[in-house]
Amino acid sequence: MADAPIERKLLYFAWIRERVGIEQEYVALPGSVSTVSDLLDWLKGRGEEFAHAFEFSNVIRVALDQDHADHDDLIGDAREIAIFPPMTGG
Amino acid sequence: MADAPIERKLLYFAWIRERVGIEQEYVALPGSVSTVSDLLDWLKGRGEEFAHAFEFSNVIRVALDQDHADHDDLIGDAREIAIFPPMTGG
Amino acid sequence: MLKVRVQEDDFDTTTEVAALTHGRTDIGAVATFTGLCRGEGETLSALELEHYPGMAAKQIETAAKAAMERWPIDGMTIIHRHGRIEPGEQIVLVIAASRHRDAAFDGARYVMDFLKTDAPFWKKERRVDGTDAGWVEAKEADDKARERWSNAP
Amino acid sequence: MLKVRVQEDDFDTTTEVAALTHGRTDIGAVATFTGLCRGEGETLSALELEHYPGMAAKQIETAAKAAMERWPIDGMTIIHRHGRIEPGEQIVLVIAASRHRDAAFDGARYVMDFLKTDAPFWKKERRVDGTDAGWVEAKEADDKARERWSNAP
Numbered sequence: 001m002a003d004a005p006i007e008r009k010l011l012y013f014a015w016i017r018e019r020v021g022i023e024q025e026y027v028a029l030p031g032s033v034s035t036v037s038d039l040l041d042w043l044k045g046r047g048e049e050f051a052h053a054f055e056f057s058n059v060i061r062v063a064l065d066q067d068h069a070d071h072d073d074l075i076g077d078a079r080e081i082a083i084f085p086p087m088t089g090g
Numbered sequence: 091m092a093d094a095p096i097e098r099k100l101l102y103f104a105w106i107r108e109r110v111g112i113e114q115e116y117v118a119l120p121g122s123v124s125t126v127s128d129l130l131d132w133l134k135g136r137g138e139e140f141a142h143a144f145e146f147s148n149v150i151r152v153a154l155d156q157d158h159a160d161h162d163d164l165i166g167d168a169r170e171i172a173i174f175p176p177m178t179g180g
Numbered sequence: 181m182l183k184v185r186v187q188e189d190d191f192d193t194t195t196e197v198a199a200l201t202h203g204r205t206d207i208g209a210v211a212t213f214t215g216l217c218r219g220e221g222e223t224l225s226a227l228e229l230e231h232y233p234g235m236a237a238k239q240i241e242t243a244a245k246a247a248m249e250r251w252p253i254d255g256m257t258i259i260h261r262h263g264r265i266e267p268g269e270q271i272v273l274v275i276a277a278s279r280h281r282d283a284a285f286d287g288a289r290y291v292m293d294f295l296k297t298d299a300p301f302w303k304k305e306r307r308v309d310g311t312d313a314g315w316v317e318a319k320e321a322d323d324k325a326r327e328r329w330s331n332a333p
Numbered sequence: 334m335l336k337v338r339v340q341e342d343d344f345d346t347t348t349e350v351a352a353l354t355h356g357r358t359d360i361g362a363v364a365t366f367t368g369l370c371r372g373e374g375e376t377l378s379a380l381e382l383e384h385y386p387g388m389a390a391k392q393i394e395t396a397a398k399a400a401m402e403r404w405p406i407d408g409m410t411i412i413h414r415h416g417r418i419e420p421g422e423q424i425v426l427v428i429a430a431s432r433h434r435d436a437a438f439d440g441a442r443y444v445m446d447f448l449k450t451d452a453p454f455w456k457k458e459r460r461v462d463g464t465d466a467g468w469v470e471a472k473e474a475d476d477k478a479r480e481r482w483s484n485a486p
Contacts (some may be wrong), residue, residue, distance in 0.1 A: 009218035011230055013230060013300065013302060014304070014315055015314075015315050017230075022232055040324040041229065062234075063235055063290075063300070066232075066235040066238050066239075066241075068298065070325055072268075082232055082235065082300070084232070084300060084302065085302065085315065085318070086297075086317075086318030087296070087297060087298065087299060087300055087301055087302060088301065088302055088303045088315070088316045088317070088318055089231070089236075089260060089272070089295055089296065089299040089300070089301025089303075090207055090230070090261075090271070090272050090292055090295040090299065090301070090322075103383060103385055103453065103455060104383055104468055105459070105467075105468050107383075114406075117361065131360065150421070153385075153388055156387055156388040156391050156392075157384075158451065171455070172385055172388065174385070174453060174455065175455065175468065175471070176450075176470075176471030177381070177449070177450060177451065177452060177453055177454055177455060177471065178449075178455055178456045178468070178469045178470070178471055179384070179389075179413060179425070179448055179449065179452040179455075179456075180281075180368055180424070180425050180443055180449040180451070180452065180453025180454070180475075185438065191348060193346050193347045193365070194345055194347035194348075197346060197367065201421070202422065203421075204418035205370075205371060205372030205375070205421045206368055206371060206372065207371070208368065208369055208370075208371045209366070209367070209368060209369070210365075210367040211365070211366050211367075211368065211441075212346070212363075212364070212365045212367075213362070213363070213364050213365075213368075213434065213438070214350065214362070214363040214364075214365075215361065215434070216354065216359045216360055216361055216362070216363065217358075217361075218359060218360070218432065219358030219359065222358070231334060254338075267358035268354070268357065268358045269358075279371065280444075281368070281445055282364065282478070283367070284366070285438065285441075287366075288438075289434075289438050292434055297358045306342070313357060327433070
């Protein structure tokens with residue numbers, strides 16, 4: 001029997017948040033999503049706002065459980081996935 | 091007719107001041123003293139305290155009218171000549 | 181000793197330096213960096229700083245700990261503000277205290293360079309006429325500044 | 334804007350930074366360096382800083398002006414104390430303000446490196462038991478730190 005899919009918390013920041021229109025949501029990712037890159041592709045297909053937000057997905061940064069991840073990193077069992085543009089703090 | 095010798099103010103600092111026993115003095119340099127190096131040699135010959143103060147004259151720093159000078163620089167018409175060990179400010 | 185704060189409120193440099201060095205006589209050097217909001221030729225009315233609360237402090241701590249392992253640093257304090265910040269106001273403070281000045285300077289600069297590229301803050305500009313001037317874009321120069329620490333001695 | 338002071342009195346960093354940046358919205362970066370008197374493992378009771386009054390301010394100004402020509406620095410404040418200074422007390426403050434952080438950091442560090450080798454101050458150490466521990470010796474490391482600016486970009 002397959003494990004129940006993990007519920008993940010997705011967080012969106014800055015112009016990505018503005019484009020998708022939500023700050024956070026809980027989702028179960030489909031089995032086809034294993035890397036950060038897969039996730040961004042899947043998000044892009046979730047409607048017009050998401051297509052707009054993830055149009056240039058190569059610049060988008062992702063953090064898994066509050067650690068920076070590369071696009072080819074595996075999502076694994078990360079519970080909190082944050083998606084944001086390049087940072088401009090300091 | 092030769093010019094009258096210039097009266098120079100000599101200032102001593104830190105352990106050089108302590109060794110020579112004076113803070114400042116006015117002197118007319120002999121005609122044989124033209125460079126900073128000549129001055130240090132001449133000072134060394136002015137008695138026991140001076141011989142002690144200028145024993146290792148290669149480490150001693152000199153400023154002419156408040157600008158750092160090298161040992162082979164000409165003293166020229168500098169009126170204020172300061173003599174001190176390497177600086178330890180900051 | 182490491183103190184990291186992410187807050188809306190302003191901060192006072194003298195107070196923070198004193199808190200870091202109070203009662204200690206082994207610290208000979210304190211380097212600080214303060215980032216201020218620029219007015220961009222009187223066109224900007226404010227920056228709105230968005231942040232990712234948990235991760236912001238965590239990333240700053242990671243950068244500070246890396247600095248403290250790399251150089252002989254005795255204490256660091258880092259404060260980053262969020263929310264609305266007007267021209268002339270302070271945004272960020274980094275303090276590095278050490279026996280020696282090189283470690284203090286290097287530590288403060290290293291943390292600032294990592295903050296720029298790795299700490300989850302985003303700046304939106306608000307114009308004097310009230311309109312939204314969009315999100316500040318990340319600078320390639322900041323990526324380069326961060327990279328130089330990989331090659332430096 | 335350049336302010337140089339050589340004084341016996343202590344100074345307050347926040348006050349000096351505020352004086353330098355007050356009413357300006359073009360400054361995005363302020364780097365400061367504060368040099369403090371170390372206790373050298375509780376053996377030192379005080380430093381006695383001797384200086385050459387006229388030349389001290391002049392040499393500091395020369396270093397600051399060189400920094401302001403080399404980098405886009407909008408303002409500097411440099412304060413160097415003389416007289417008796419006890420462990421934990423402040424000796425020197427360098428503030429560099431700029432649009433950009435690299436110029437602020439480089440400017441402050443450059444002035445500190447030149448101060449160490451070129452500003453006419455000499456430190457004598459006084460021990461806890463009241464005896465004279467002699468004059469602090471100049472460090473070769475300080476000469477090297479100064480020289481690196483001749484080669485750096």
